[in-house]
Amino acid sequence: MEKIKKPTLLFNNDPILTVAFFAAAVSAVFIHPSHAYWDYIDGHVLSLLLSMMIVVAGFQKVGVFDFIVDQLLKYVKETRTLAFVLVGICFFSSMFITNDVALITFVPLSILLLTQIRNQKLLVPIIVMQTIAANLGSMFTPLGNPQNLYLFSISNMTIFAFLGTMLLPTVVSFILISASILLIKPERIEPLKGSGITLTRNKESTFWILMFFLCLMAVLKILPYFLVLVIILIGALKIDRKLILNVDYGLLFTFVCLFVFIGNLKSIPQVSLALASVVDGHEITAGIVLSQLFSNVPAAILLSKFTIHYSNLLIGVNLGGLGTLIASMASVISFKFYAATEGAETSKYLLVFTVMNVLFLAALWGTVVMFTV
Secondary structure, three states: OOOOOOOOOOHHHOHHHHHHHHHHHHHHHHOOOOOHHHHHOOHHHHHHHHHHHHHHHHHHHHOHHHHHHHHHHHHOOEHHHHHHHHHHHHHHHHHHHOHHHHHHHHHHHHHHHHHHOOOHHHHHHHHHHHHHHHHHHHHHOOOOOHHHHHHHHHOOOOHHHHHHHHHHHHHHHHHHHHHHHOOOOOOEOOOOOOOOOOOOOHHHHHHHHHHHHHHHHHHOOOOOHHHHHHHHHHHHHHHOOHHHHOOOHHHHHHHHHHHHHHHHHHOOHHHHHHHHHHHOOOHHHHHHHHHHHHOHHHHHHHHHOOOOOHHHHHHHHHHOOOOOHHHOHHHHHHHHHHHOOOOOOHHHHHHHHHHHHHHHHHHHHHHHHHHOO
16 A cells, blocks of 8 residues: 655654753753753653654554554445544554554555545545544553653552543543544445555564553553663664664653753742642643643643642643644644645645534533533
């Protein structure tokens, strides 16, 4: 199957990284660099992120995701079922491979399939729903997105407490997504023939599956995170050194810059007290609002330094991924893919995206307020 080129995430076109770097640099003017900076940086989170990104790159190399989709498409006979498959796989896979990886993997596939069956009119609704599904499905697990991994690492939440916190919004999200897909008119399409993809690299596939479970053990604090990282690095160097180059180091550097910026903010008493007074008791609202302006990963890191109510903050920054295009950087990835397609109607996409995101945000926010003390 023809591949669509992935959007690049270099420093000069990664707005979150640029802003984070600028913020860290400005804050360093007020709190001069010192050994205290090392205390700002959370090596646990960075190690887990790096480990997961290498493992996902390994999965992509051996074709795990392509194989799964190829098997599912054998049962597709009409457009509504196709939408359920393409959107559903983003929702569920994002729980384990992160929202941005799910979209990088499956949005190009959707574009190719819909073009193949000459049904480009479904590009906008399906890609918008894939984006919403990836952002909402990813909120259920600590592995789903960077802010979850970060908040789970710094809090004392057990895995059961985490899943319990996110269960209601995740279930409601799935119901809303399913109801939205039912609005798509079912039109008969020619049966989609699988491309015959097989997992030929059985040893590599087994290795990366084992490495995924090691990552899970590290996230659950059963195994030392640094030991897991070393094992994964050694394995990647032995199997394919290029995998290490496929890691999004921009995301890691973004975290470092944010750690420095927020550590410096907290070192300024007046700023620290002011932020704590605003955030305390309003974590859900603060997480949603701040995410609309700066994206939910920076919002999670910033607000976490001024509250101890991590469960509410977790809900806030995850729901905050809905709304504006920049509320979740994963949403920007989908938009870039769509904008690069022939005949793309970007204005229509942004309108549909905004309306759907606002509706989902309102419904989920209302549900959470109703059931959260």
